[in-house]
Amino acid sequence: MATTGADRSLTQASLPKQNLPLVRRLEAVGFRAWPAASVQYDGSWQVRLTAGHPSNRLNSIVPLDPSDHRDVEIRLEKASRKFEAYGRPAVVRETPLASRILIDLIKEQGWKRFDETVVMVCDLSQADLPDTLDHLPTHDVGRFVDANLAVDQAQLSLKPALAEIISAIKPPCGLFMIDDATHGPLATVLCVQDNDLAGVMSLSVAGSHRRKGLGIEILTSALRWARMRSARTAWLQVKLSNAPAIALYDRLGFRDAYHYCYWQERCE
Incomplete structure (x- = not known):
């Protein structure tokens, strides 16, 4: 059940x-x-x-x-x-x-x-992830921020603050996005690898392209990247009201740690 x-x-x-x-x-x-x-x-x-x-x-x-x-x-x-x-x-x-x-x-x-x-955690050694990376991280913070704001349909006035926050992250991080020439940015996720822990931040999929597998596609790329860098446990935070996202994380083996x-x- x-x-x-x-x-x-x-x-x-x-x-x-x-x-x-x-x-x-x-x-x-x-x-x-x-x-x-x-x-x-x-x-x-x-x-x-x-x-x-x-x-x-x-x-x-x-x-x-x-x-x-x-x-x-x-x-x-x-x-x-x-x-x-x-x-x-x-x-x-x-x-x-x-x-x-x-x-x-x-x-x-x-x-x-x-x-x-x-707050959910996942044992990356047990997670069913692709053998190869479908998407490589970008190092272009400005491009990632533009994509994230577009996917979230957020105010462009947030760009300077969001770029400053991401630039201030000290541990290594992977900036992942999916876009195409016709529709532009479709999905984004930020993965922060802090020693053996990998934090999943800002996972977003454009409203017009949800339920097409883009969320799990970009998330598994980020987790695979973190595992290749020796992360053993992934963690994330999701609102209790976001049932579709929780169902996605459950499928990948994430379990509740605390609320x-x-x-x-x-x-x-």
Whole structure:
């Protein structure tokens, strides 16, 4: 029987214990794979801000120790003021590393919960991947950014920020895309290889060309590239509501590692 998004949510909520070392490691590589322009620490809280890009991964307060709940109300207010200076409401990213005292506080304050996301992992040694690369990565960041924005039908004003984010990625990364002369860019994916881990970022397929196998075609090329470079485990993040993408990842052997969600400060 297929696992639905609701099933995943209930299963996650009922888990009595999380693999916190794995969560910490995946969070760390995630930060390196998608670097924010400004990162500040308050104890174990990471405050990530990026003025030119709206991504919540780049603009959120990320608690990294469940036992760090000293002066939470004061520290939350202080962090929220940093977001106010950027002209946006504060956002907290709740992972299994967040203190329950902090989460209870933002619930009491009426913060809004949204975007439950699944972090999934795959053993690349067991993954059924092509023997050869169907697509080679490009080193042209500008061309990749143009393709990614076109596939996502995103605002062109995001180009400078997105190019800056990708250029700031320190681990080796492969920029993959599929396009043709008639339709232009059809699919993109960014794969970041951080030692034995490979992060899959920004997998997108043009709306007019979905359900044609392009997603699995470009994803398997990226994973094959990472495995050739000695990556042993792949990881990715996908919204719980994105059932087609989750089904694709399930087919390739990805399994849930943990969930996270966001909380947004109530606007007066």
